[in-house]
Amino acid sequence: MTFDRISFMVVFLGVPLALFLVFVISPFLQALYYAMTDWTGFSPNFNFVGFDNYVKLAQDDIFRRSVFNSVLLAVVVPFATIVIALLFASLVTVAGGASGGIRGLKGSSFYRIVSFFPYTVPAIVIGIIWAQVYDPQAGLLNGILTAVGLERFKSFAWLGEVATAMPASMFVMVWALVGFYTVLFVAAIKGVPAEIYEAARLDGAGRIRTIWSVTLPLIRDNVQTAWIYLGIAALDAFVWMQALNPFGGPNNSTLVMPQELFNTAFGKGQFGYATAMGVVLAIVTLLFAAAVFLGFRLAGGRDSGSRL
C-alpha cells in the first residue's frame, strides 16, 4: 500500500460516499424514526408515539384521498404514456411500408425532435403554460373550442370542475412524458434486427399485429423499465400539481400524496406526521415497482413459449 494508493482510495471513494451517506442515506434512516414521533420541528422535545401516526393516517380522509389520487396517477399515466409512445415509435420506425424492406416514415426525425421538446422544458413551466391553456376565459383551449362552435366551453374551468380536473392534469403529464419515451422506444426498436420484421411480414402479419406480437415482446425489458420510471414520476407528480392546482383542486380531486406531505410539513409544521406520510409514499412506490416486476414476469412466462 503506497501513499498514492491510499490517498487515492480515501479521496475517490471517501468524499462521494461521505456526501451520499450524510445527505441521502441518513435522512432516509432518520425519517423512519421521526415518523414515530409527534415532532413539530421547532421545539427540541417531542415524544415517541410508536405507530400512532400511521393509525391517524389511516383515518385521515384527506390523506386517504391523496393516496387514492396518487395511485390513480400511477395506474393511468404510465399506461397511457407507454401506449402512445409505443404507437408513435412504431409509426416512425416500421410504418414505412409493408412490402420491401423495413424503413422509417419520411420526415420521422422531425416528429422525433418535436415530440421530445417537452422534455427540455422544466416541469414547473409545463404546468404554468398548461394552467394558462386551460384558463376559463383567456385560455387557448376554450378559445379553440368556442372558435369551432362549441359555445358551452366559453368559460369552462377545466381545472376547476371535479369531473375534468384530474383528467386534464393527467393529460399534461402524458404530454410532458411521451416524447422522452418515444425516443427511448425508437432506440429499442432500432436495436431489433430488421430480419425479424421482414419475417413477420412474410408471414403476413399486419401492422397492429406486428406491434403486438413482434415489437412488444422484443423490447419488453425497455417497456418494463419505462413503466417503473413512469410510475415513480406519477407517484411524485408534485411539480405538475403544484403548478396546475396548488391547493389540491376542487374537492381535493387532484391532491396527491407529496402535496399533502409538503403542506403538512412546511405549511403546518407537523414534521413527525408528514414524515409518516413519506414512509407510506415510499412503501407505495416499492409496492408499485414490485407489482410491475411481477406483472412482467407473469406476462413473460406466457409469452416466451410462443415467441420465435
Next chain:
Amino acid sequence: MTAEATTATAGGREQVAAETVGRTNPGDRRAAVISHIVLVLWSIVVLLPLLWAFVSSFKTTNEILGSPFTLPASLNFANYSSAWDTAGIGTSFFNTVVVVGCSLVLVMVLGAMCAYVLARFQFWGNRAIYYLMLAGLTFPVFLAIVPLFFILRSLNLLNTLQGLITVYVAFALPFTVFFLFAFFKALPEEIYEAAQLDGAGEWRTFFQVMLPMARPGMASVAIFNFLGLWNQFLLPVALNTDPAKYVLSQGMASFASQAGYSVDYGALFAAVVITVLPVLIVYVIFQRQLQGSVAQGTSR
C-alpha cells in the same frame, strides 16, 4: 435502397424489386398517410401551447385577456424587462446558472471517481456500497425531505446556494455512479496495467488515461444531470426559501402564484420564454447527441 433489393443477386431482379417498392401499393400509402396525420396532430398538440406562450409574451395583459388568438399590436418587450427585473427572474436565472453549473461539475467529478473505484477495484464492502446507491435511487426524495431540512439547518446551510449545491450533488450522485459504473467496467484491463507499468500512479492513471476514455459516457450523463438539475423543484422549494436566492423553477412558481392576483400575464409568459428558450435552442443544436444518449441509456 432497401434490404430486399440489395440482397437480390441478379441485376434484373434487383430492378424489379426496386420498381415494386417505388410504386408503393395502396395499403402502404394509406398507412403512411394515417401515420403522418397522427404524428402531425401530435406535433401540433406539442407545439401549439409553446408557440402560444411565445406569442403571448409580446402581448399586453389586456390583449391576453381579450382573446387567445390575436397577435400583439406591436412587438413589445416591456414584458421581458418587467419579468427580468421586477419579478426577479433575472436574479433567479443567475442563481440557477451558479447552482446548476457548480453541482454539475462536482457531481461529474465525484460520480466518475466513485464509479471508477466501484467498477475496477475489489475490496470489502464494494457490493454493499453499490446496493446502497441503488436504494438511494429508488426511494422517493419526499421520504428524506423533512430530515434533510433539519440536517441543513444544523449545518447552517439552509437558504444558501452552497447548501443547495451540496444537496443537488448528493442526490444526483447515485444516478451518475450507476451510469458510469458500466462504462468503467467495460474499459480493458490492459490499459490500466500499461499505465501502471509506465509508472503512472493511481491518480494519474485515472485523470490522464481512464477518464478521457469514458468521455462518451460522461457526455451522456452530463446531459441528463443538467436537465434534471435545471428542472429540480422540490429541493429548492423546501430548502431554499429566501427569495433573493431563488432558482428559476422556484422563481417561476412563485411568480405564477402572484400573477394570479396582480395579473401581469404578459410578464409571466415572458418569464416562461426566458426559462425555456436557452435550453430549447441548445437542444435543437445538440438533439442528435441527446437522442443518442437516451439510446445509450436504454442499452444498459
